[in-house]
Amino acid sequence: MGLAVLPIHAYTSEILETVAKNAVCVLIGETGSGKTTQLSQMFHQAGYTKSGRIGVTQPRRVAAVSVARRVAFEMGVQVGEDVGYSIRFEDRTSSKTAIKYLTDGCLLRECLFDPELHQYSVIILDEAHERSLNTDILLGLLRRLVSKRKPELKVVITSATLDGEKMSDFFFKCPIVRVPGKLYPVQILYSKERPVSYLDGAVQTALDIHVSEPPGDILLFMTGQDEIEKAIAKLEEEVQSLDEGSCMDVVILPLYGSLPPEMQARVFGQPPDNCRRIIVATNIAETSLTVDGVVYVIDPGLVKQRQYNPASGMDSLAVVPISRVQAIQRAGRAGRTRPGRCYRLYPEAAYEHELLAATVPEIQRSSLAGTVLHLKSLELPDIDILDFDFLDQPSLELLEDALSQLYIVDAIDKSGSITALGKRMAELPLEPALARALIAAEELDCLGQALTVAAVLSCESIFYNAPRQGKEKKRAREHGSLPNGRGLGDHIQYLQIYDAWEKNNFDLEWCKENGLQIRAMKFARDVRRQLGQIMLRKKRDGEPEKRESSSLRKVGSARALRQALCKGFGNRLAHRLPHHNGYRCIGHKSQLVQIHPSACPLEVDEEGLLPEWVLYHELISTTHPFIRHVCMVEGSWVEPLLKKMDNMDIRGLSGRKTPIVPEKRLEDDKAMVMARTGSQQVLSST
Ligand code: ADP
Ligand code: MG
Numbered sequence: 001m002g003l004a005v006l007p008i009h010a011y012t013s014e015i016l017e018t019v020a021k022n023a024v025c026v027l028i029g030e031t032g033s034g035k036t037t038q039l040s041q042m043f044h045q046a047g048y049t050k051s052g053r054i055g056v057t058q059p060r061r062v063a064a065v066s067v068a069r070r071v072a073f074e075m076g077v078q079v080g081e082d083v084g085y086s087i088r089f090e091d092r093t094s095s096k097t098a099i100k101y102l103t104d105g106c107l108l109r110e111c112l113f114d115p116e117l118h119q120y121s122v123i124i125l126d127e128a129h130e131r132s133l134n135t136d137i138l139l140g141l142l143r144r145l146v147s148k149r150k151p152e153l154k155v156v157i158t159s160a161t162l163d164g165e166k167m168s169d170f171f172f173k174c175p176i177v178r179v180p181g182k183l184y185p186v187q188i189l190y191s192k193e194r195p196v197s198y199l200d201g202a203v204q205t206a207l208d209i210h211v212s213e214p215p216g217d218i219l220l221f222m223t224g225q226d227e228i229e230k231a232i233a234k235l236e237e238e239v240q241s242l243d244e245g246s247c248m249d250v251v252i253l254p255l256y257g258s259l260p261p262e263m264q265a266r267v268f269g270q271p272p273d274n275c276r277r278i279i280v281a282t283n284i285a286e287t288s289l290t291v292d293g294v295v296y297v298i299d300p301g302l303v304k305q306r307q308y309n310p311a312s313g314m315d316s317l318a319v320v321p322i323s324r325v326q327a328i329q330r331a332g333r334a335g336r337t338r339p340g341r342c343y344r345l346y347p348e349a350a351y352e353h354e355l356l357a358a359t360v361p362e363i364q365r366s367s368l369a370g371t372v373l374h375l376k377s378l379e380l381p382d383i384d385i386l387d388f389d390f391l392d393q394p395s396l397e398l399l400e401d402a403l404s405q406l407y408i409v410d411a412i413d414k415s416g417s418i419t420a421l422g423k424r425m426a427e428l429p430l431e432p433a434l435a436r437a438l439i440a441a442e443e444l445d446c447l448g449q450a451l452t453v454a455a456v457l458s459c460e461s462i463f464y465n466a467p468r469q470g471k472e473k474k475r476a477r478e479h480g481s482l483p484n485g486r487g488l489g490d491h492i493q494y495l496q497i498y499d500a501w502e503k504n505n506f507d508l509e510w511c512k513e514n515g516l517q518i519r520a521m522k523f524a525r526d527v528r529r530q531l532g533q534i535m536l537r538k539k540r541d542g543e544p545e546k547r548e549s550s551s552l553r554k555v556g557s558a559r560a561l562r563q564a565l566c567k568g569f570g571n572r573l574a575h576r577l578p579h580h581n582g583y584r585c586i587g588h589k590s591q592l593v594q595i596h597p598s599a600c601p602l603e604v605d606e607e608g609l610l611p612e613w614v615l616y617h618e619l620i621s622t623t624h625p626f627i628r629h630v631c632m633v634e635g636s637w638v639e640p641l642l643k644k645m646d647n648m649d650i651r652g653l654s655g656r657k658t659p660i661v662p663e664k665r666l667e668d669d670k671a672m673v674m675a676r677t678g679s680q681q682v683l684s685s686t
Pocket of ligand 1: 030031032034067287
């Protein structure tokens with residue numbers, strides 16, 4: 001097919017020999033060297049697919065899909081046949097599938113149903129440098145599995161920039177294969193100081209390059225979709241005002257995770273002749289997806305990162321400085337086809353002294369409730385969660401927070417053992433809170449409704465333009481002819497909207513007229529169907545499907561639904577302050593919050609006061625601490641949860657009688673917290 005020879009091809013025999021002789025190996029190669037697209041084909045050709053599949057994990061959904069398509073194309077087959085992919089709620093594989101790209105979350109779920117992962121002969125943990133939460137857990141699980149399935153199972157850990165020694169040590173000093181990158185020199189240019197607005201600074205830099213530098217595409221890093229759209233609007237405006245004929249043509253393209261596939265394809269397609277492309281991308285272009293033709297990189301030095309604070313239960317999505325490893329990766333994007341340039345919009349001193357050496361792994365900045373439930377449900381022999389083989393240990397605070405969350409939703413008992421309910425929860429591809437709500441809904445006879453709500457909450461947003469500023473969204477919601485949640489809250493509104501869509505025979509035009517995202521609505525319908533199947537299968541194996549599915553149609557009252565949600569969201573309840581409309585989150589996280597302006601209006605009493613108790617889906621710090629996706633609940637439902645919380649003994653939950661914190665661990669934790677708070681200075685938030 002005339003495909004390019006990639007750096008990794010020169011190492012084929014070395015790689016195959018190493019893999020043949022060892023159960024595990026680490027492979028390090030520059031982005032673009034061919035790890036993601038070629039390794040799987042290499043093992044396929046070497047015969048490894050005779051005894052099982054080759055599974056390749058990706059931390060991002062979009063990467064899994066995009067790479068599977070690419071490999072299918074290279075092999076001249078259809079996606080879903082010899083090459084397939086599997087991401088949450090979408091499985092494009094068949095019995096023919098030999099090479100399977102899947103998200104790390106998907107592989108983790110497969111461990112539940114087949115702990116020894118027998119369908120695979122080779123597992124490639126790709127993009128390990130991203131250190132996603134799920135990849136980190138998989139590392140720990142595979143570490144146990146390789147010795148068990150020796151010699152049939154081969155594990156390859158691949159990374160662009162990882163500290164190979166550390167990974168090799170973790171895997172019993174396994175060999176490291178390095179594929180030298182064919183990187184051309186990249187000249188780094190620093191700004192004297194940070195621009196007042198990095199968006200304006202980046203746009204201006206792109207224009208300067210376009211007007212005065214020789215041909216070559218420009219890759220500009222922004223932190224999110226909103227910003228990308230703003231930057232593109234500005235660029236387009238400025239480009240229009242350039243003198244016609246004064247410089248070459250230009251196309252400006254966005255690249256981010258939730259971009260529709262046909263739009264993404266434009267970035268990978270052949271650019272028109274004699275035309276410069278400016279690609280405005282999120283972090284996804286840093287290592288996951290390789291865009292060819294880039295010669296100039298503009299790096300404002302920032303990334304949007306989620307950070308969970310176990311003390312307040314708050315997730316913040318903040319724009320923070322990237323690490324030095326990331327800065328180096330970004331610069332590297334400029335030197336793939338010929339010598340390039342990287343414009344860092346920050347001073348050299350900031351690079352040297354302000355940036356962290358490496359990014360804090362996700363496992364040290366996420367809520368671990370889902371992860372801990374998962375590990376508990378695997379019932380690994382002789383294992384204590386606090387002793388799990390983590391490449392980097394999460395703080396004790398995070399682990400204890402997870403245990404207490406699980407206890408409140410009845411997933412573990414007083415001594416920290418997983419309950420029957422907890423096992424069922426783990427089998428659902430949902431966060432523990434939603435899983436618990438679905439099971440409660442089944443008992444309260446409103447499963448159909450709860451499925452709808454869970455499905456809608458699994459979408460990014462069903463409202464068109466929704467992630468914009470609160471006020472705009474509020475307006476869109478109020479002026480449309482959409483139902484209003486009857487003053488009970490967002491969850492009820494989601495249900496009403498979905499039901500109205502169903503009444504309109506799932507008409508797509510109807511979605512458009514009502515300002516709803518067609519893609520999201522279709523996704524919700526699909527997710528709802530899948531979750532329904534899983535729930536019914538789990539409920540009573542063997543009973544005829546027909547009778548069961550009628551139970552999904554049963555219309556319960558919205559009251560039962562809210563009660564079911566309350567069971568799941570026992571960790572996320574908020575109590576209104578006595579005389580005004582602020583709320584205080586309950587539990588040890590007595591954070592003061594407000595309801596996010598995008599919420600649909602809740603019922604108020606004669607004094608204008610909001611409901612006394614609400615549950616929320618998300619506690620997020622943007623300009624203020626806000627709760628989002630809010631629904632009214634009743635005091636009598638909350639009471640037993642409060643009691644449970646009061647009687648909780650965290651030491652018991654950890655399953656240890658002796659004090660759970662060895663001296664050394666305490667010190668490590670302290671050092672880690674200091675390292676984090678010292679340098680993760682928040683520059684601005686969105
Ligand atoms: P790595 O995983 O080492 O970063 P990849 O296997 O992703 O490398 O990429 C190898 C080469 O394949 C790159 O030159 C890249 O441009 C090309 N490639 C990858 N995905 C696509 C795609 N979807 N379309 C066109 N080319 C692609
Ligand atoms: Mg890759």
